[in-house]
Amino acid sequence: AQSVTQPDIHITVSEGASLELRCNYSYGATPYLFWYVQSPGQGLQLLLKYFSGDTLVQGIKGFEAEFKRSQSSFNLRKPSVHWSDAAEYFCAVGGISNTGKLIFGQGTTLQVKP
Amino acid sequence: DGGITQSPKYLFRKEGQNVTLSCEQNLNHDAMYWYRQDPGQGLRLIYYSQIVNDFQKGDIAEGYSVSREKKESFPLTVTSAQKNPTAFYLCASSTTDTSYEQYFGPGTRLTVT
Numbered sequence: 001a002q003s004v005t006q007p008d009i010h011i012t013v014s015e016g017a018s019l020e021l022r023c024n025y026s027y028g029a030t031p032y033l034f035w036y037v038q039s040p041g042q043g044l045q046l047l048l049k050y051f052s053g054d055t056l057v058q059g060i061k062g063f064e065a066e067f068k069r070s071q072s073s074f075n076l077r078k079p080s081v082h083w084s085d086a087a088e089y090f091c092a093v094g095g096i097s098n099t100g101k102l103i104f105g106q107g108t109t110l111q112v113k114p
Numbered sequence: 115d116g117g118i119t120q121s122p123k124y125l126f127r128k129e130g131q132n133v134t135l136s137c138e139q140n141l142n143h144d145a146m147y148w149y150r151q152d153p154g155q156g157l158r159l160i161y162y163s164q165i166v167n168d169f170q171k172g173d174i175a176e177g178y179s180v181s182r183e184k185k186e187s188f189p190l191t192v193t194s195a196q197k198n199p200t201a202f203y204l205c206a207s208s209t210t211d212t213s214y215e216q217y218f219g220p221g222t223r224l225t226v227t
Binding site for chain 2: 009032034043044045046094095099100101104105107
């Protein structure tokens with residue numbers, strides 16, 4: 001069965017420090033991969049997506065992610081974190097049975113220290 | 115502005131009552147989705163619809179019902195059969211091409227006491 005694992009439930013980084021959020025997936029075919037961000041009490045906003053091609057994808061707000069097929073991973077990175085990046089981040093896998101269904105990870109809450 | 119609206123933002127109901135959550139989109143998307151979000155559990159798919167007058171159960175459909183009479187609208191009814199209805203409910207929409215990129219509404223927080 002398809003699944004997404006985000007090993008870190010909660011991460012705290014200092015403002016200006018680099019960030020990496022981990023995501024591992026289980027899916028037999030080539031996956032469509034997404035990272036979403038959610039501020040408290042709000043909906044989800046798409047940060048970036050991978051369908052095919054270049055394995056390093058750029059997103060909004062200075063985020064990037066790298067697809068590594070051999071490791072079944074799609075980690076999210078940012079070189080310098082801003083206080084406004086504090087939020088919950090979700091990794092998702094799609095393209096399941098030619099439907100729009102997404103399977104989400106449990107999420108990682110990012111706290112930014114001043 | 116194109117987008118997805120969910121109303122109301124907060125909803126309170128007594129146990130045993132059915133309640134309907136609204137979701138409207140003006141993005142001209144064919145597909146719409148309902149998710150439930152609980153702390154520490156990510157998002158779980160309740161129902162989805164890829165075309166008007168058709169919908170499919172997701173992973174946790176028990177105790178919920180939907181309709182899709184119009185392309186723009188996909189209301190979710192939380193019935194009294196849902197054992198733990200208190201949660202944050204998110205609606206999303208997407209095209210039905212290969213992008214599968216979903217756009218989300220702001221959510222409705224339902225509290226049942």
